[in-house]
Amino acid sequence: MVASESHVLDIRDLTIEFPVYGGAVRALDGVTLSVGAGEIVGVVGESGCGKSVMAMLSLRLLPDGRYRVIDGGVSLLGHDVLAAPERELVRLRGGQAAMVFQEPLTALNPTRRIGRQMIEVIRRHRPIDRAAAKTLAIRLLGDMRIADPAEIMERYPFELSGGMRQRVLIALAFSSEPAIVIADEPTTALDVTVQRQVLSLLRRRARRSNAAILFITHDMGLVSQFTDRVYVMYAGRIVETGPTDAVLSAPAHPYTRALLEGLPEQATPKALLRAIPGNVPDLRQPPIGCGFANRCSHVFGKCAERPPLAPVSGAEGRRSACWLDSLGSAEA
Template structure:
């Protein structure tokens, strides 16, 4: 295969999982006194439809600081990808309405940017890695041409210098023969190789913020691990803020410093990854963790969350998770607000009965 990978899985555990750093284990990375790179404040966004509106995001608050890897996790339809697209203003302009709130990147209000400012921000200040690299890369142009075009769009360098930089970027991705890969078309490369190229493209202009939207979903477990190692290594080296979007709590547990859990367009729980996984306070978080294969007994069926996610054009009264929750009662007909967890720094949840969840974890 072209450009055989030379990445050694340094520090991986014997069970094949990513190594968990002390920063992740103790939740000490990020959240500095400095202003966040990304600050989403009380964002409420909806899509008008013929029968009303789809309430895609409901009062979302989220921050990512320099050098921090933050997970945004939830089922399909929870609002993760809409959040990502809103940050870059990639949603169809006349198809949505911002009812309240704001998104600021490096202190600038995204929805107030003029088109030239927005185009300059994309790639230079904020980059994005999409789920399927085959559709993100132009199949009719060689990899080298695409890398050179991106570099020259945001940097005043010659084509020759941009090509040198492109080769160096691929070497940083542990691609053994970058010159060969630069002369290939995307369809000539494996999925893992294409995703490495997407990471190289994303970091080509040293962005302050990287949004990774399910970047490893289409890859097998071994290649997924390699890609995550590369992504984390590069982000740590450059101090890049990363918003990592996924449905997989197992990946979050090994890769992210902090995590926001989304359900039906709202953040229902947040906190340092290790703490949140050890003591989930929201029943939805608890259910996601119970569904992980490593948490199941051998030869037993994985527990599924009963019911289905609510229709975002007709959200239920009160807690959106109420109809799927075994702890729901009359109080849950009132919407719970996100509130700090007593005695646990940086944790917050939106649930009336967090002690019941804790009792399940403790076998009470």
């Protein structure tokens, strides 16, 4: 596929399926997404909406042969990810593109000290000797506001707190000065205070090196604090996208509004948080029309047809997959 030169990551009309007994799960359905240099782009939605599948496929980390690409493609720094040979992908991963996973305790090797792991990764992607790699590792840990990084280098992952382990992973991600970092739910297991610290460090480090970040999360609050643009995913599709401030201040899609209404700051004191009724549809049998119709309080006859991801009326740079806006309704 041909990608825009201004995009570090370019996903176009991507549709994939996972074969299962008696059929297939359509995990991504016509997904189009881009991330430019220096941008922090969020992807938000409930569990099961396809966010992590998209993130993993961006670096082709899903096992070959376990999924089928029905349509579309993925371009990373001009490389066709889905067609690239494994040796090319090995060079890209960790070098020009890095990933920060949700659970650092499983991402780090529990049998090796932090220092040994960092030195191995650094030397894999940089032509430097062990002493220089160790010096760089200590500096990277210091950049992550880790006190006494030389002492941390001697510890095993299980000896560190969750927040400390996540800082180590971020330091590793930036060790080769990547063009893009994909962060898949990197703060889920952390308390609110540590979440903010980790995201602040991630943003500061990315801004310093002009690296792009693709930030995967289910938390609209984190999206509002951290991202420049946002894609809202539901049932394997992008249902709304645009600048974060504009989308969150005036959401066009009922699903985006429902996610925002579930935030604690939207609730009445001592009242229960508002939840979206129902569940994400079974993607073994994707809905023919709007995937959110069975949970939407604004559903009407037109929703039996699949809405396109179309420009939002009077809102530059925004798109929404909802018939209400396209038909001119101001009461969605």
